[in-house]
Amino acid sequence: MEHNSLINNLLSFVEDEDELRDSVKGINECVNKTFQVCWNTCNNLNEKTSRVFEIESVLDYLYDELNTGHWSEVPLKVRKAFTAASFAKTIIILKTTMTCTHCIIEECLKTLDMGILLGAPLENNSDVLTNCATFLSKQLNNTPNCESTQKIETTMKVKSRSQYFDNFENLKGVTVDTLSCPSLETFNNKYFSKKVPLKLQDCVSHWPALTKWPDVTYLLKIAGDRTVPVEIGSHYADENWRQKLMTLKDFIKNYFLGESDSIGYLAQHNLFNQIPELREDIYVPEYCSLSDMDEDGEPDVNAWFGPANTVSPLHHDPKNNVLVQVFGTKQLILYAPSDSSYLYPHESNLLSNTAQVDPFKPDAEKYPNFAKANAYKCILEPGEMLYIPPKWWHHVTALDKSFSVSFWWN
Structure with missing residues (x-):
């Protein structure tokens, strides 16, 4: 699939852009400002500036917050922010390359899965990460360099x-x-x-x-x-x-x-x-x-x-x-x-x-x-x-x- 078309397909899964953009507000002002810059890059297909370092710094901060104290005590807003930042990183990864190779899509899938596993569903974009992952997984299966697998007998002796x-x-x-x-x-x-x-x-x-x-x-x-x-x-x-x-x-x-x-x-x-x-x-x-x-x-x-x-x-x-x-x-x-x-x-x-x-x-x-x-x-x-x-x-x-x-x- 053509590069920009792939990005547009992922962006089409967003039901409420404002919810994603505002998800990091109230957590840390510096982190929020960085995220806003990253989000603006996601929506501007003509901007060629790489924001991988910036979005990873946002995710690193949120990851530390997720691992402070017992999991049940992690504020829901931090988990939702991690979901939004994972989506933004996926788009930014795709924007940094001219062709969507097998390895690039694998990296995007890992980012989305981390968001699914550690984040929390957003109210108006509850399925955005799942839908993106399903879509990219199908794209990955259609790429010519997918590893072939051999049918394996699963019965134990x-x-x-x-x-x-x-x-x-x-x-x-x-x-x-x-x-x-x-x-x-x-x-x-x-x-x-x-x-x-x-x-x-x-x-x-x-x-x-x-x-x-x-x-x-x-x-x-x-x-x-x-x-x-x-x-x-x-x-x-x-x-x-x-x-x-x-x-x-x-x-x-x-x-x-x-x-x-x-x-x-x-x-x-x-x-x-x-x-x-x-x-x-x-x-x-x-x-x-x-x-x-x-x-x-x-x-x-x-x-x-x-x-x-x-x-x-x-x-x-x-x-x-x-x-x-x-x-x-x-x-x-x-x-x-x-x-x-x-x-x-x-x-x-x-x-x-x-x-x-x-x-x-x-x-x-x-x-x-x-x-x-x-x-x-x-x-x-x-x-x-x-x-x-x-x-x-x-x-x-x-x-x-x-x-x-x-x-x-x-």
């Missing part, structure tokens, strides 16, 4: 799952009930209203994801150049756990298919708001229409994508949860909220929803009451989904390369 499966088989517990596509009334009366877990079969066979996502080349084509957060380490309660931003392509190459010394897990990430093309491959299960309170709204949808042996330690969530297995197999151990005291939750507020005890390796001397807890067991195969009621403890292990989608709602 049986021997890779045996040690975990044997431990699971030997663990005492009750098997979670299974029903094939129960009616909404049956699900509500027997499980949802009583807050009892249930495995459901034959409910998502119409999902395109079930046939598309096991072919990793499809994921690479749709989202390979997008930046995502990846958890590095055995699990989030481990002292060596950390998060790292990388392209989905690098995650698949180094952790999903590679033989890295560390476990990498794209976990609890709203991948589908970031990349709407993948959202088109799934549908909200009808069971999510039931609610514990008088409110409407879409459930929180998160992706869980990783190699075999990823672990979510024993924990509970505050909302109803339907966990759908797209490919691969996961094993789950659950405990009722009434057994909470036997599971020894961490005392810190940050991990108060996470148990100290490992159900596969319980320390009887340190956690003597754990023997009183009653386990529920579930093997979740592709195309199946598990209803996990609020406050139910669950430990999750991937036996194969795996992709799951969770739906959380009240």
Whole structure:
């Protein structure tokens, strides 16, 4: 696509120019003045002055503000300013070059993804970054120097799952009930209203994801150049756990298919708001229409994508949860909220929803009451989904390369 046409296409996604221009006001006067100069450059296609240094200084300042104190305490206006500055940087990057090469579009996509991940939607331009990223991603796929990818088999060898499966088989517990596509009334009366877990079969066979996502080349084509957060380490309660931003392509190459010394897990990430093309491959299960309170709204949808042996330690969530297995197999151990005291939750507020005890390796001397807890067991195969009621403890292990989608709602 011709250079100026590409820029004009991105600018066309702006619904309210004044909102973007004024987004940095009130944060820092010097930073705001710099941003205004950058924004004026964005709107003047004839101006050839490079403003990359200036817009990066704005983003550096805002990035420092985002990382001061706890994330929940970051003012919303700072996050919105980061969104606007990320859009401005994208336009400025494109203005500094005469041709939109593969590398230039990759740099723009990374800038937009950082804005999506760290920023916050603007009121009148809520989808501006997402729309720009979708548009540029399609342009990238059409460039002749896109890396070709080879279709890859994603099934793990049986021997890779045996040690975990044997431990699971030997663990005492009750098997979670299974029903094939129960009616909404049956699900509500027997499980949802009583807050009892249930495995459901034959409910998502119409999902395109079930046939598309096991072919990793499809994921690479749709989202390979997008930046995502990846958890590095055995699990989030481990002292060596950390998060790292990388392209989905690098995650698949180094952790999903590679033989890295560390476990990498794209976990609890709203991948589908970031990349709407993948959202088109799934549908909200009808069971999510039931609610514990008088409110409407879409459930929180998160992706869980990783190699075999990823672990979510024993924990509970505050909302109803339907966990759908797209490919691969996961094993789950659950405990009722009434057994909470036997599971020894961490005392810190940050991990108060996470148990100290490992159900596969319980320390009887340190956690003597754990023997009183009653386990529920579930093997979740592709195309199946598990209803996990609020406050139910669950430990999750991937036996194969795996992709799951969770739906959380009240």
